[in-house]
Amino acid sequence: MGTGTPVLTPGDGGHRPEALSGTHGPAVQTFATTDVFAALGTSPRGLASADAAARRDRYGPNELPPAGRRGLWRDLVGQFTDLFAVVLLVASAITFLAYELQKPRDVGTLQLAVAILGVVVLNAAIGFAQEYSAERTAESLQAMVPHTCRVLRDGERRELPARDLVPGDVVVLEAGDAVPADCRLVEAHEVSVNNAALTGESDAVGRTADPVAAGPVLQARNCVFMGTDVVAGSAKAVVFASGAATEFGGIFRLAAAAPRQRTPLQRQVALMARRVAGTALAIGAALFAVRVPTGQPFVETFVFALGVMVALVPEGLPATLSVSLAIGVRRMARRHALVKQLLAVEALGSTTVVCTDKTGTLTQAEMTVVQVWAGGVPHAVSGVGYAPEGDVADPQPVRELLRAAALCSNARLVPPSANAGRYPQSDRQGWRVLGDTTEGALLVAAAKAGLDRAAEEAATPRVAEYPFDSVRKLMSTVHGGTVDGYHAYVKGAPQELLARCTRIDWSGERLPLTEELRAAVTAANDELASQGLRVLAAAWRPVSDSHSAQDEVESELTLLGLVGMFDPPRTEVSDAVTAxxxxxxxxxMVTGDHPLTAEAVARRVGIVSRSAPTVVTGARLDTLDDDGLDALLAAQGELLLCRVSPEHKMRVVTALQRRGEVVAVTGDGANDAPALKHADIGVAMGASGTDVAREAAVMVLLDDSFASIAAAVRLGRSVYQNIRKFLVYLFSHNIAELVPILAATFAGFPLVPISAVQILAIDLGSDVLPALALGAEPPEPDVMDRPPRARRERLFSSTVMGRILFLGGIQALGVTAVFFWHIHSSGMPYSDFTEDDTVYREAITMVQAGIVVSQFFNALAVRTDRQSVFRIGLLSNPWLLAGGGFGIALMAAISYLPPLQALFNTAPLAATDWAVLAAFGALLLAAEETRKWWLRRRQTTTPKGEAR
Structure with a gap:
């Protein structure tokens, strides 16, 4: 690797030069800028590709080690320490003990003990499989979000995966980037970094490229560190530590060991399940207290009550919930929406307001300059996209304007053949922009005017830069090499730039910028903006030296002209807005663009349909106090917020939440991070967004499209509905199991209509698979025709409880009637029945089969809340049909196979019995369809509130 290559040590999987350990020579923060390259074995042109590959092979990828996981066997053992598992294990042990105490011993008691133990093992297997699958899914989905950085290799700027960085790489950093490794700055332009991940202090701190005194490297002002964010400015830096050897690597190892926290929704369901378990315990105790005075044997009665209690515990409910949420995450990923937290899936269903960006979210983020205005004359520009193919009409008068705009840009155009083979990620879709798309459009327009960006930069090299920020809305660069000294070029928002100009280039002459000419520029800007174009202005001035202050650089400017560019709306957005x-x-709409541009785009996509929407600028927001802002947002008309800063966006989000709204916010810049974190649902752009924005958000749009937000809301609503569906499904049949037992007890029948072992067979054979299939139910057709769910609405609302009682009551009445009808048809007195009587065995078989068959129809019934199940198709969820079919097949085996007959004390059913049970199940489905019809009819007769 050459004599200048540093001695590197791969300790802990990381890559840090020994010079930085503090024990071998001076620390790198003490070197002069020119000496840093030699110390780290590199050059201002970056590493050669061969050298970088050798270092990559020797020291491995620049990534943190995977979080330490417990062994698979420990995960499996952990499933048996869950509260429900402990309860069941204790119940199984007590049942085994009861079997030992019985004289004579009843094999049914042993069967019950084994069955309870089987429930524990099955639930543990399901939970283990689900958690393992969820971890693998989360890892694969996170890999879909690109983690890239810009580096110099062989003197060229390239975009590479961050994991390919090695010590000695020269990294290019801009506002919004996450720092990919520990680096020493060698060039800095007004750089500020947020070190909260390392120091806990959220305030941005300035960085410099100048050498500093020796000391702890974390305190060096000329170093930036992995895990921190660039919030302002631009810089070049040389990597001196990567992977686990970074400062962040040590913190990461501690954080990786922290236990995972359950989401509030999971905690709510777990609390609800514990309450249901307590209710089941109370019911079991009540049954025991009622049956003992009737003369039933004490041990048998205790075992029965214990079995009923265990059977009513919702053991699989938390696992079913996790499966439903995980399915929602996968479905959203297929729709280009990556959800980083399971909770966000459920929260999306209650979203009431979406604050959306314009560029890239509503539009295609493929800026194309279509018109250039200079000296009072518009010049049309042909061609679309980033390919420099097209012409500028009469380019000579606008060459200086486009030259200034190109020099005052940090983006790069990448041709289709760039890095082909060695770096295939840069050769995907023809010409592309590396950096800001707006700047990319300026570079394309300059090329169409015959300007060579590389030659212009070589002739007038940049010596200083004042990066764009959301307050100034300007970017400035200072260039040398001209015969008359240094020149400053400035581009930015026309209103902001015009206020700083005192002269204007007009038909080749430099004229004072009179009020008349200012009005002409403003009119031209408004005309371009009204066409839906994004407008930028460019200006220049001579400056005294390369270190001129920002105030000097950005004052007394000469306006060169305006550039109008078009970003066409996404074709799919209109339908999403309608939904x-x-x-x-x-x-x-919350945008930094001109109000006329924003309104034109909003009309194209359907956000604005009325003649006079409410258009508010950031300047007006500054004049409103909290009460005034609340009054503005309370008006339910169409609202566009234009020329706003990230601080304005944050304030609007807070005000909406203060009104009780559930707010989703989109953002792509570093300054959007506070609003993304504060929103109920922060949505970052995956393709064009900054690393900081993606880190702050809970959802990342892989395609940057608003349509993906609408699709995610639809799926989020369906996830919450599906959770309720399987809750209704699981708990309604508990009523059907309890009511016959209670009826028999109070009627004085000496035996039970259904045994504990039969109940466990229903739970394991009929409930689990259909419940999981209901969790995978696709969204209902009318899911986006309903208002958002109330923010504080609970899972077990009055509507859900009413539906459980309705469906469970029908099942309970049916199976109770079937049991007593069969008992009475024999003509035998209650006291003559024994467990061996064929009539009794047929009766309890019909009860079990009645619950299983009715649960099959119940699963079909709960697939929709209001829509008829026949509208979505009875066969449209094959997994549900398969799960229900398995339950019925298992019930048939219990009825007809002698070994299972002996285990469950059942008897074969006749064809007429199955026909009666099927008719009973169809009756349940018909009753539920009638209820839905009544709801739909009531909805059509109730006036709908106006869409917001």
Whole structure:
């Protein structure tokens, strides 16, 4: 690797030069900028590809080690320490003990003990499989989000996966980037970094490229560290530590060992399940207290009550919940929406307001300059996209304007053949932009005017930069090499730039910028903006030296002209906006663009349909106090917020939440991070967004499209509905199991209508698979025709409880009637019945089969809340049919196979018995369809509120 290569040590899987350990020579923060390259074995042109590959092979990838996981056997053992598992294990042990105490011993008691133990083992297997699958899914989904960085290799700027960085790489950093490794700055332009991940202090701190005194490297102001964010400025830096050897690596190892926290929804369900378990315990105790005075044997009565209690515990409910949420995450990923937290899946269903960006989210983020205005004359630009193919009409008068705009840009155009073979990720879709798409459009326009960006930079090299920020809305660069000294070039928002100009280039002459000319520029800007174009202005001035202050650089400027560029709306957005309107979700456009541009785009995609929407600028927001802002947001008309800063966006989000709204916010820049974190659902752009924005958000749009937000809301609503569906399904049959037992007890029948072992067979054979299939139910057709769910609405709302009682009551009445009808048809007195009587065995078989068959029809019934199940198709969920079919097949085996007959004390059923049970199940489905019809009819006769 050459004589200049540093001695590197791969300790702990990381890669840090020994010079930084503090024990071998001076620390790298003490070196002069020119000496840093030699110390780290590199050059201002970056590493050669061969050298970088050798270092990569020797020291491995620049990534943190995977979080330490417990062994698979420990995960499996952990399933048996869950509260429900402990309860069941204790119950099984007590049942085994009861079997030992019985004289004579009843094999049914032993069967019950084994069955309870089987429930524990099965639930543990399901839970273990689900957690293992969820971890693998989370890892694969996270890999879908690109983690890239810009480096110099062989003197060229390239975009590479962050994991391919090695010590000695020269990294290019800009505002919004996450620092990919520990680096020493060698060039810095107004750089500020957020070190909260390392120091806990959220305030941005300035960085410099100048050498500093020796000391702890974390305190060096000329170093930046993995895990921190660049919030302002731009820089070049040389990697001196990577992977686990970084400062963040040590913290990561501690954080990786921290236990995972359950989401509030999971905690709510777990609390509900514990309450149900307590209720089951109370019912078991009540049954025991009622049956003992009737003369039933004490041990047998205790075992029966214990079995009923265990059977009513919702053992598989938490696992079913996790499966439903995980399915929602996978479905959203297929729709280009990566959800980083399971809780966000459920929260999406209650979203009431979406604050959306314009560029890239509503539009295609493929900026194309279509018109250039200079000296009072518009010049059309042909061609689309980033390929420099097209012409500028009469380019000579606008060459200086486009030259200034190109020099005052950090983006790069990458041709289709760039790095082909060695770096295939850069050769995907023809010409592309590396950096800001707006700057990319300026570079393309300059090329169409015959300008060579590389030659212009070589002739007038950049010596200083004042990066763009959301307050100034300007970017400035200073260039040398001209015969008359240094020149500053400035580009930015026309209103901001015009206020700093005193002269204007007009038909080749430099004229004072009179009020008349200012009005002409403003009119031209408004005309371009009204066409839906994004407008930038460019200006220049001579400056005294390369270290001129920012105030000097950005004052007394000479305006060169305006550039109008078009970003076409995404074709799929209009339908998504319409769907959100139907779903009573309010859409508020929040953009930094000109009001006329914002309104033109909003009309194209359907956000604005009225003649006079409410258009508010950031300047007006500054004049409103909290009460005034609340009054503005309370008006339910169409609202566009234009020329706003990230601070404005944060304030709007807070005000909406203060009104009780559930707010989803989109963002792509570093300054959007506070609003993304504060929102109920922070949505970052995966393709064009910054690393900081993606880290702050709970959802990442892999395609940057608003349509993916609408699709995610639809799926989020369906996830919450599916959770309720399997809750209704699981708990309604508990009523059907309890009511016959209670009826028999109070009627004085000496035996039970259904045994504990039979109940466990229902839970394991009929419930688990259909419940999981209900968790995978696709969204209902009308899911986006309903208003958002109330923020504080509980899973077990009055509506859910009413449906459980309705469906469970029908099942309970049916199986109770079947049991007593069969008992009475024999003509035998209650006291003559024994467990061996064929009539009794047939009766309890019909009860079990009645619950199983009715649960099959119940699963079909709960697939929809209001829509008829026949509208979505009885066969449209094959997994549900398969699960229900398995339960019925198992019930048939219990009825007809002698070994299972002996185990469950059942008897074969006749064809007429199955026909009666099927008719009973169809009656349940018909009753539920009638209830849904009544709900739909009531909905059509109730006036709907106006869409928000």
């Amino acid at each position: 959100c309107r139907r779903a009573r979700i309010r859409i508020v």
